[in-house]
Amino acid sequence: MRNRNAIRALAGLAVAALAFTCSTIPASGAAAPKTVGHQSLNLDFGDFTAKAELDYPTWRKNAPVVVLIPGSSPEDLNADIPGPDGKQLSHIFLDLANSLTARGFAVMRYNKHYVTSMTQVDYQSYYTKLTLQGMLKDAGTVLTAAQNNPHVDRHRVFLYGWSEGSTVAAALAAAHPELTGIAFQGPVTQSWPSLFQWQYEMVGVPYLRQFAVNGGVGSDELKKASAGSGGLVAKEIIQLLAPQSYTGDFSIDPALDPNHDGRIDIDNELLPAIPGLIAKLVTGPLHIYAPGEALPDVSQVAPKLRMPILVLQGGNDANVPASGAATLNRNLHRDHVVRIYPGLGHTLGRTATQIGDNFQPMTAQPQADLALWLLLHS
Template sequence: MRRVIAGFVLLVTGLLFALPANGQESPSPVEVRQFDIDLGADFVTHAELTLPTGDSAPFPLVILLHGSGPYDMDATVSTPEGEVLSANFRRIAESLAANGIAALRFNKRGVLGDGAYDFAQIQASDLDRLTADATTVFETARTLTDIDPDAIYLYGWSEGAVVASNVAANLGDTVAGLILQGSPNGNISTVLQYQHIELGLEYLHTITDINNDNLLSLDEIAAIPPVSGAVSLMPAFYLYDYTSTPQNPLINSYTDSNGDGMIAIDDELRPTIEMFIANYDQFVTQTDASWAVGELLAQSGIPTLVLHGSMDGWVPVETAAELHEAASQSVTVSIYDGLGHALSPTDDRALDSFRDIDQAPLDDIAAWINAR
């Protein structure tokens, strides 16, 4: 075991072959090194460095920063039954390594691995804490063998894009560049407006309310598909009571303001959502780190590649244009037709689930870095 600045490294190395999007074996072998990083505040995370093989070290490096939620280093998304829908950070890492670029992944604060979590650490993970964690990972990466400390990029998905932008604004051109996937910009309430009002209510009206009476019953609510876009979060947010269980589901007594055991979409649910969005700042911890990604990009001036799917059901695609307008000299935007928030094929924004990332953005990421 050897010490590094921000943690300790248990070197467990291996050799594997990178798999492209079609799952066929690639002739490009990659090397894997596993180690731990002490993030401070009583949490040590497990990390994995994926390296190209060959004698061209030191390599440029991309650090992958998670979206919101307790993600492992692979950004694994699973169904409630345990079926893995995607592990896109692993796919990105292997694609980068096959193109001569190293990648560093780590478990988000509170994620212990093998399905175990430290919920106190997850609860403490506000934007300031996540920015500090990413900074620690960045500083650790600069000390790693075979990594070019002047060619380290930050890749942020969704909330991770906000984290990456804050780190870059703090560190300046020590960061070689940013890749931002599905980035929000500004107050998160605008994202909730898009998810729950623009997309969610429309879906509930046209799909969930099967008898078109503008009322949602428990049976209709139970038919909302899980792990299928932002609409799948609405039952827990607004429709089920906090005392509900899978065995004994109950209508949310706050949303059901007239107590009839049904939720009126326009007269009860819409006002509840609007109230929540209007008062969102009262429900979250106030931080020094900023959600105004456009302002952060203008401040840092760091080369940035913005990736956004035209069918993103979590962050509106128009946000990408906002980021370019805020820092047009340093921001390059790529929009992908038919792809969603995970840059996977998506037919319905309201049901934008996180499947395998498409090959086109993987190719573009590697080409952008290798052209620098």
């Protein structure tokens, strides 16, 4: 699933990794002690002061630094993802910080605008004031703070954009050609409305079919689906059909039920209605993703980026189709690597299916591949 350049690059990574490992072992053969420093920062985002953290290897001066740019929803600096019951599903930015600092890299991560922690968010401001252009400005503030930090090498700076953050990272990199490289995880490679349609039709609808009776669903079926084993993306369609489902009311939206029978036929009523429902979303609560307001997707920007590029993509990603990474692989300039991992989801955690993709903890292999790519280019 990767091109010849990628294969050669990964072969070079293995050699570079061996050389780096040998260079960090003292002549006596004993492993050098490796400790990590943590610097807490307060960044001015205008009407909000965001907490950020620089994690850096104390045993290495002027370390290369990776700036982690978060995905959609109110994410904190760990990328803590809560499930419907409030329990944490994963914290992949914390995992990446621990993995990379142990390998000699510094990592800068930050709370998104209006986010104080996983459980403390100014939701009113987040969903009414924040735009993708605002997120780009915030990421620029974070980048400047990273470049000016005395613990890092300002001439070896990488961006890492996840999901929504891939569009922010791409736009930021386009304005900063001095950057050493950029990595995308689960990149957005199409318009947001078309992406939402893909999520509903390719993940949400197949999940609903598991509970359908005579080709349709009503409140009983939606309640069962809500308690089923589908991931967060698979279950988003439930709230689309039953807007009050978060309160325990799984009644079908009357606007989707013209015959008032309390049910909706998947093929004859739901599928034809999805484009119109998405149009209402992107002109309403999700207006930041509307054409003209959203940042360009990665496929539009990436061919213009001349720095090295890494793409990490789960084959069972429920948020973005893996085909987008395959398209990037064909269209990017020569110095790029695309890794598509079968059996991994949007967080690069293990999932047997797209329907079951539920922000599982990131596996070790993508973390190792990222570290080796960073090493080769730093």
